Amino acid sequence: MTFRALWRSEKLLVGIILVCFLGSCLFSVYSLSQSDNSLDQVIGPFALPKVDLKKRLAQHRLHRTALPQVLLEHNKTVKSPGISEENHPVFLPHVGLVADSQQQKQYEDVQEIVEADSNSKQDFVPRVGINPRQSNNDKVDIPAAFGEKDFAAPNYNLHVFYYPWYGNPEHNGKYLHWNHNLIPHWSKQEAKKWPTGRHEPPDDVGANFYPSLGAYSSSDPAVIEHHMQQMRYAGIGVFAVSWYPPEQADNEGQPSDSLIPALLDAAQKYSLKVAFHIEPYEGRTDWSLQHSVRYIVDTYGAHPAFYRHTRNGKNLPLFYIYDSYNLPAKDWKNLLSPSGSHTIRNTAYDAIFLGLLVEMKHKNEIIQGGFDGFYTYFATNGFTYGSSFTNWKTLKQFANQNKIMFIPSIGPGYVDTRVRPWNERNTRKRLNGKYYNDAFQAAFDVNPEIISVTSFNEWHEGTQVEMAVPKKAGEYTYNDYTPNSPEFYLKLTRNWSEKFRSLH
Secondary structure, three states, X not given: OHHHHHHHHHHHHHHHHHHHHHHHHHHHHHHHHHHHHHHHHHOOHHHHHHOOHHHHHOOOOOEOOOOOOOOOXXXXXXXXXXXXXXXXXXXOOOOOOOOOHHHHHHHHHHHHHHHHOOHHHOOOXXXXXXXXXEOOOOOEEOOOOOOHHHOOOOEEEEEEEEOOOOEOHHHHOOOEOOOOEOOOOOOHHHHOOOOXXXXXXXXXXXXXXXXXXXXXXXXXXXXXXXXXXXXXXXXXEEEEEEEOOOOOOOOOOOOOXXXXXXXXXXXXXXXXXXXXXXXXXXXXXXXHHHHHHHHHHHHHOOOOOEOEEEEOOEEEEEEEEOOHHHOOHHHHHHHHOOOOOOOOOOOOOOOEEEEEOOOOOXXXXXXXXXXXXXXXXXXXXXXXXXXXHHHHHHHHHHHHHOOOEEEOEEOOOEOOOOOOOOXXXXXXXXXXXXXXXXXXXXXXXXXOOOEEEOOXXXXXXOOXXXXXXXXEEOOEEOEOOOOOOOOHHHHHHHHHHHHHHHHO
């Protein structure tokens, strides 16, 4: 009897232990799944308070740079042959967004309203000949975009980011950027779910929209002329050209510094100005940037279309410095402080230097580094501290208190699933122009000295205001601006340019 009782109690004890063990295992599995979900959320902007954005994004490289550096997720780099995925994650979102569910729902609700309202959709009649005629040899017959009577007065306080990296066989011997590869997800497991390969222009290009000029070359004089006409029609005054030193380029393109003379000449013809958006090129340091600025000023500074901005009684060149936070503030101070070891201040190469502000902590780094101001580049509300409209009032106050410039960056939308097929959740719908209008209004609300537009022609990420046309290639139908005409976003820019001019 005693033995049986003891045996039963031991079995009960063993049972309890087994139940506890199984419960512990289940809890561990549950905790791991929760951890995975949390990790997924860290990718997005709305998890920023929980994660060091710079540390998180520094794990990835994108196609703006040619060789490894300390880079952020929103640069632009493309995978090079022979480089492993572990050491060289590629082309993650330049505007690496994860849409907030409430914001996305709001936009979807607005979309329904906009689609139901056709009153504002008949502003334009498509221009005859805007859609290019393209033959089997890929040569595009490019019509004039606009006549002089269509031009708006250029607003030199409205800047637009411009990319001269596109190419085709006729002008460059091969396609550049239009044949962009499909970028694998940084997670090997997730990457297996998505297609790979490259686009095959001219009909199949690495963009969700299709340009009215087809798969053009940035070095084609007719294309350059067309772009200048579009910018003049839009009332833009300055385009900030993406710049790499001679013989350098991003991994999808070719060196483009040789195009600067043609861009300057065309800009002069159309009363436009050219600023320089200095990319995080290979080996960029405070010393190399000094050399770059000297080169730019010595080579192009005397051209009438070279942009200079008057501030504090000085008329100086203006440089946007992309990914400026990749260098510590103490290095920038050596170059940008009047007492720096190799200062550029009060020399023939002094200029207005604008750093890129992504995180809140970059405010102090901008001041410590000696920058004259900052811009936000990302045209996506909610992605970063700097690009969030709700923070612009605080940023403007900060800039005023420290007597530096704040240049908010806005854009018409974002979509990049033709190069990042796994990134649909990051799309920002254009909402028939509402997204763009709201962005302009948010910028107006803080009364900035200059507004920058992202972008004129960054087609991979769908931020372009350049003219786009309806097109179907195989089973894929490109996005377009219908029911409005191809110049719809140029027209919106023109309207806001005129309003902005009236404020200054």
